[in-house]
Amino acid sequence: MPEGEQSSLLVVDDEPFNHTLIKRLLDAEGYADVSFADNGRQALDMLQESNFDIVLLDIEMPELNGFEVLESIKADLNHRHVPVIMISGVEDTESIAKCIELGAEDYLAKPFNATILRARLGACVEKKRLRDQEKSHLEQIRTEKKKADELLTVILPSSIASELKATGKVQPRGYDKVGMLFCDIVGFTNYCSGRSAEEVVTGLQTLFTKFEEITTKYNMEKIKTIGDEFMASAGLTNPDYEPLLTVVKCGLEMAAAAPEVSADWKVRVGVHAGPLVAGIVGDQKYQFDVWGDTVNVAARMAGAGNPGAVTMTHDSWLEIESECQGKMLGKMEIKGKGEIDVVECTGLQ
Amino acid sequence: MSSNVRAYNKASLFLLLLFTFVFSAGNLHADYKWNLPPGLPEPVIPQSNPMSVAKVELGRHLFYxxxxxxxxKMACATCHRQARAFTDGRVTAQGTTGEIHPRNTPSLGNVAYQPVLTWAQPKLTRLEEQLLIPLLGTQPVELGMAGKKKIIVRRLKRDPAYHSMFQAAFGDNKAVSLENMAKALASFQRRLITANSAYDREDLSLAAERGAKLFFGExxxxxxxxxxxxxxxxxxxxxxxFKEIAFHNTGLYNLAGKGAYPPKNTGLHAHTGQPEDMGRFRTPSLRNVAVTAPYMHDGSVPTLAQVIDIYAAGGRGPGRSNPHKSVFVSGFNLTSIEKSDLIAFLTxxxxxxxxTDPRFSDPFTNPLK
Incomplete structure (x- = not known):
């Protein structure tokens, strides 16, 4: 099938005789979709109503001449990319120059010559095809970029992702008070033995999805998962005036949710609040992470507690005891800290 | 040994300081940002007149x-009109007293890249000097300020706006002088860089693309x-x-069959007296050529189509057999469609x-915000 058959053409000429002549020439070239306008105004109306691939435009017409129609087309954001071929007198170099200046793609001199008409239309169709292709490639690149950006915001907290996109790096920062939460599954190793990998991962997926829902509800930030451990923060990228209470509430909800997901799941939650440093490490695989004593203590608390409870240091407990129920677990040897009084929170008051 | 090293260190420190001083003095405005389109080289700026934003803006106010x-009645801008790429559309220029200039007003677009100025002045290389000719010249009278240098300075000093612009550009109380005026005008003209046409944007129409093939073809x-x-x-x-300086005889005249050009317009010959320099003029740039009609050094060709006809014929009338004609003006065949394509390219x-750039426009009708 000739290329021309797919292109829709609008021919604007006030001479009915030219319509017949052009129609015959275009028919012979395989251009089946050809519309005709008798004057400039009609042409502009037709352009508003339907899309054309190429406009053939006579210069000399009553009412609106070819220059005026061309200017209107080029001033219209929706149609300015439609290539326009002017129909001119053969020696009319000044008009041709003016049309090119106004944005015409090409010109056809009268009397029409079939070979030249074929060449001009062919080149125009090809150029439009290339331009459309380029446009669609650009669109594709934009879509891909959007996807990549979205992926980045999924992997990283949105404020961190924006900084990374804008500047290409993320400045590490220190925070005065952030609530940290660690949650791990009791007896996970035992659970794994005797189950297929698919079953284990599907179970973890369901549990962690539920945990993500809970952290989102508390306006917290999931930092990462490490094996069966889920790590989240409060007051890091979203402001939180009581980060410790937030992580305690979140921890209690997680502990309650785990058995609902699967009767086999029981979790231990450890929390702590205090200063820490956050940033991105790695250059090829970005990982937003947190460091500091606060993080270590919260992790230790998770290891020290009982299933179904939220464990914290006694100092932390004093901050939230007015709103929580709990009991002393007594002194515990915490690695790197010596003996510390540890309290487990079992519910809210 | 160690004293030698110390002496060497001292010497190198001295050299370093000297270099730092010379370098920083010579590049007082080295941080001037041209913001040129990619690929365009920077123009050569005289060390005695580095570019600065304040100077360019003062120059614009002087130009108009x-x-x-x-x-x-006249400013530089009277003959150098922005809408016509800083030409006047006249066959030849007319001075403030009505005197007719023998030459067509040349465009100022990219004048900073011209190694020699005006149509045929091999020794005139600095805008600071060239602009004094239209200002003070008497043959012909253009702006007509011959012998009135003090009046110029007095007029500028009397205007407080100019006084402060001179101070901003040159930084002292005695800034208003003819020399500084020339420097500012030169800086403004060097800023007139034009390189954003459809050709530069690689956005040629199909007709212009065919014309480009003709233009760049042998x-x-x-x-x-x-x-x-x-x-x-x-x-x-x-x-x-090295500077590429070129003057050509394009076969426009051949008076008395001896290769001569009209007496007031003999081109390079008027300066060198060499017979082979008869009728040789500097090649004007073709940027913005569609808006700078009429053409040639004497404005004797009204349209681009006629210019092409002349080159197609290998010169104009008897000029075709001018003995000093450039070898490249040897004529060619061109169909009427090809001619239109070539014009589409030139357009x-x-x-x-x-x-339309407001930075180059009349500050009195179009002040910059």
Missing amino acids: YKKLSLNG RLNCFRCHPAPFFTDSLTHVGLG SLTDETFL
Whole structure:
């Protein structure tokens, strides 16, 4: 099938005789979709109503001449990319120059010559095809970029992702008070033995999805998962005036949710609040992470507690005891800290 | 040994300081930002007149200042109109007293890249000197300020706005002087860079693309004297080993069959007296050529189509057999369609933004915000 058959053409000429002549020439070239306008105004109306691939435009017409129609087309954001071929007198170099200046793609001199008409239309169709292709490639690149950006915001907290996109790096920062939460599954190793990998991962997926829902509800930030451990923060990228209470509430909800997901799941939650440093490490695989004593203590608390409870240091407990129920677990040897009084929170008051 | 090392260190420290001083003094305005389109080299700027934003803005105010003419009727901009790429559309220029200039007003677009100025002045290389000719010259009278240098300075000093602009540009109380006026005007003209045409944007219409093939082809040989990207073979810029200075006889005249040009317009010959320099003029750039009609050094060709006809014929009338004619003006065959294509290409060298850029416009009607 000739290329021309797919292109829709609008021919604007006030001479009915030219319509017949052009129609015959275009028919012979395989251009089946050809519309005709008798004057400039009609042409502009037709352009508003339907899309054309190429406009053939006579210069000399009553009412609106070819220059005026061309200017209107080029001033219209929706149609300015439609290539326009002017129909001119053969020696009319000044008009041709003016049309090119106004944005015409090409010109056809009268009397029409079939070979030249074929060449001009062919080149125009090809150029439009290339331009459309380029446009669609650009669109594709934009879509891909959007996807990549979205992926980045999924992997990283949105404020961190924006900084990374804008500047290409993320400045590490220190925070005065952030609530940290660690949650791990009791007896996970035992659970794994005797189950297929698919079953284990599907179970973890369901549990962690539920945990993500809970952290989102508390306006917290999931930092990462490490094996069966889920790590989240409060007051890091979203402001939180009581980060410790937030992580305690979140921890209690997680502990309650785990058995609902699967009767086999029981979790231990450890929390702590205090200063820490956050940033991105790695250059090829970005990982937003947190460091500091606060993080270590919260992790230790998770290891020290009982299933179904939220464990914290006694100092932390004093901050939230007015709103929580709990009991002393007594002194515990915490690695790197010596003996510390540890309290487990079992519910809210 | 150690004292030698110390002496060497002292010497190198001294040299370093000296270099730092010379370098920083010579590049007082080295941080001037041209913001040139990619690929365009920087123009050569005289060390004695580095570019600065304040100087360019003062220069613009001087360029449009009618009090720089004897009767207050003309400014530089009267003959160098922005909408026409800083030409006047006249066959030849007319001075403030009505005197007719023998030459067509040349465009100022990319004048900073011209190694020699005006149509045929091999020794005139600095805008600071050239602009004094229209200002103070008497043959012909242009702005008509011959012998009135003090009046110019007095007029500028009397205007507080100019006084403060001079101070901003040159930084002292005695800044208002003819020399500084020339420096500012030169800086403004060097800023008139034009390189944003459809050709530069690689956005040629199909007709212009065919014209480009003709232009850069060996059948027509246009590009021999009008090579891209400046479209002239008379060129200088930073990084160019030596200035390319070119004057050509294009076969427009052949008076009495002896190769002569009309007496007031003999071109390079008027300066060198060499017979072979008869009728040789500097190659003008073809950028914005569609808006700078009429053409040639004497404005004797009204349209681009006629210019092409002349080159197709290998010169004009008897000029075709001018013995000093350039070898590249040897004629060619061109169909009427090809001629239109070539004109479509030349039209695509028009830089619309240059013709309307507010930074180059009349500050009295279009002040910058």
